[in-house]
Amino acid sequence: QAQLVESGGGLVQPGGSLRLSCVASGFSFSAYGMNWYRQAPGKERELVALITSGGGGTTYVDSVKGRFTISRDNAKNTVFLQMNSLKPEDSAVYYCNRGGLRVPWGQGTQVTVSS
DSSP: OOEEEEEOOEEEOTTOOEEEEEEEESSOGGGSOEEEEEEOTTSOOEEEEEEOTTSOOEEEOGGGTTTEEEEEEGGGTEEEEEEOSOOGGGOEEEEEEESSSOOOOOOOEEEEEOO
């Protein structure tokens, strides 16, 4: 059974950094692109960043370009999201999921950017 476990969130001041991790199991991780999403209270879940199966290609939503970096370690079935220069509007629960046919969502990890 496919499973995703996100971690690394927390409370950070504006301008700060966090590194999120997502460990996947139950499917052939290296065969799939992986995506990071976020959902703020009262808003729909939005796609933030995606990375190809081999890690050679990445795409970002305009609001995070130049600040966030997605990467992956296929040997550890893990995808990362390095978030720098954080802003209050980045506050949300962050989730990862597989590209294409999604698997059940994990619990997500809360990111709060506040002074």
